[in-house]
Amino acid sequence: MRPDPGDGFDITFVDEKTVAITSIVYTSVAKQQFHFKEGVTIINLKKRRKTQFIKLPGRTYGTTCYHDSLFVCVKGFSIYKVDTVDYSTSNVIKCDLPWLSYVSVYNDKIYYTNDNDHSVVCCVVNGSRVWTFRNDLVLRLPRGIVVDNDGTVFVDGELSSNVVIISKDGKHHMDILPKKDCSFRYFLK
Structure with a gap:
């Protein structure tokens, strides 16, 4: 996948060769017009390239990895869980989460x-x-x-x-x- 320009916010290790970044990815549609996708970008550190983008329903902020899942703060929606094996998503905590929220998971x-x-x-x-x-x-x-x-x-x-x-x-x-x-x-x- 070709890396698209975008704005990153938070980063976490998934494993020894992969990181996840909460981001907005911009793609050019026409001259000075852009579409954007909000979600999580998965980057392979060894290959130094984006391997996956997981779209989420709003602006993503804090993220953390716990076992085989990413937990992501999504403004206005909640905290989403992203499976790091098949990249399926689920809404785990429903609340009107503000911008600049961070998350940590333990036990x-x-x-x-x-x-x-x-x-x-x-x-x-x-x-x-x-x-x-x-x-x-x-x-x-x-x-x-x-x-x-x-x-x-x-x-x-x-x-x-x-x-x-x-x-x-x-x-x-x-x-x-x-x-x-x-x-x-x-x-x-």
């Missing part, structure tokens, strides 16, 4: 950020909500999210300029990189 639980209400949500894989962490005095505009092997959640607050640790039950938190310690951000810009 059959899905964790995602929602910047509309500055929250982090934990659900089981069938979509039933386990807990929601919301404290806009501590965490504002949550972005990147990861879960460690103990189920502890780490999330980056863009507007609060910090990193917050949330306990696996969602009841306790600790600000580990408060605003005064996040000067590394200015070096990255």
